[in-house]
Amino acid sequence: MASASSILKQIRGASADAIDFCFPPTCRVCDARAQRWPLCEDCHTAMLELERGDYCTLCALPVAERGAPCPYCLGEGLFPFDRVLRLANYQEPIKPLVVAMKFHHAWPIGEFFAGRLFAQQAIRDLLSTADLIVPVPLHPRRQVARGYNQAEVIARRLGKFGRVPVRQVAARLADTHAQSLTQSKSLRIENLRHAFGLLYPKQVAGRNVILLDDVRTTAATLQSLGRCIRSGKPARLSAIVVATADPRHSNFEEI
Ligand SMILES: [Zn+2]
Numbered sequence: 342m343a344s345a346s347s348i349l350k351q352i353r354g355a356s357a358d359a360i361d362f363c364f365p366p367t368c369r370v371c372d373a374r375a376q377r378w379p380l381c382e383d384c385h386t387a388m389l390e391l392e393r394g395d396y397c398t399l400c401a402l403p404v405a406e407r408g409a410p411c412p413y414c415l416g417e418g419l420f421p422f423d424r425v426l427r428l429a430n431y432q433e434p435i436k437p438l439v440v441a442m443k444f445h446h447a448w449p450i451g452e453f454f455a456g457r458l459f460a461q462q463a464i465r466d467l468l469s470t471a472d473l474i475v476p477v478p479l480h481p482r483r484q485v486a487r488g489y490n491q492a493e494v495i496a497r498r499l500g501k502f503g504r505v506p507v508r509q510v511a512a513r514l515a516d517t518h519a520q521s522l523t524q525s526k527s528l529r530i531e532n533l534r535h536a537f538g539l540l541y542p543k544q545v546a547g548r549n550v551i552l553l554d555d556v557r558t559t560a561a562t563l564q565s566l567g568r569c570i571r572s573g574k575p576a577r578l579s580a581i582v583v584a585t586a587d588p589r590h591s592n593f594e595e596i
């Protein structure tokens with residue numbers, strides 16, 4: 342005889358099917374049926390194609406082909422990081438997903454991104470030697486208004502996949518997020534000069550630390566937090582970002 346809990350499970354499953362039937366989930370990019378939530382089959386294929394784009398693993402910016410010299414960091418990397426890995430360039434179909442995740446309360450898309458990040462061999466390798474993932478913190482006022490920190494949603498799921506603890510060891514001291522509206526690179530960097538404070542230096546000392554952010558635009562945010570974490574003397578410091586804005590296009594204002 343079926344137990345009460347298995348009957349409940351069946352009812353829940355049936356009602357989820359009914360909801361799906363009446364309100365089929367739609368692709369967050371093109372409104373077709375989302376067979377692979379949050380994307381339809383075609384947008385999912387486009388996403389895989391985008392993920393295959395070659396990039397410099399020192400600074401996460403695009404290169405012509407794997408191993409080609411990076412015209413942006415010239416092999417120097419992005420200070421103060423040992424490596425910066427990413428999922429894809431910030432363009433369709435990842436762009437509308439990031440916007441929905443950040444600005445339209447679609448935080449579960451962060452969990453989708455964590456799954457896509459973990460599908461990358463380079464990211465699994467990096468996680469296998471990591472001691473700690475630190476999501477880029479939001480200013481508390483911003484987090485209350487949004488209800489969640491999207492970088493933390495991604496980090497928690499990715500940490501679960503890779504069995505790496507996730508801790509918020511730094512705090513945002515100034516609400517610099519108004520910079521989404523600020524296009525000037527120098528202004529963004531100036532805004533972020535003292536944006537973060539290290540709360541728990543002992544948690545990063547001598548450890549392999551990974552910072553996690555959603556989008557690398559000018560990298561000012563990442564670098565500012567990176568300098569703050571470096572002051573705690575980690576053994577290694579890397580970063581993982583979901584998307585990297587192409588420096589040849591000035592699409593910063595939308596992020
Ligand atoms: Zn689609």
Ligand SMILES: [Zn+2]
Binds near residue numbers: 397402411416
């Ligand atoms: Zn580079």
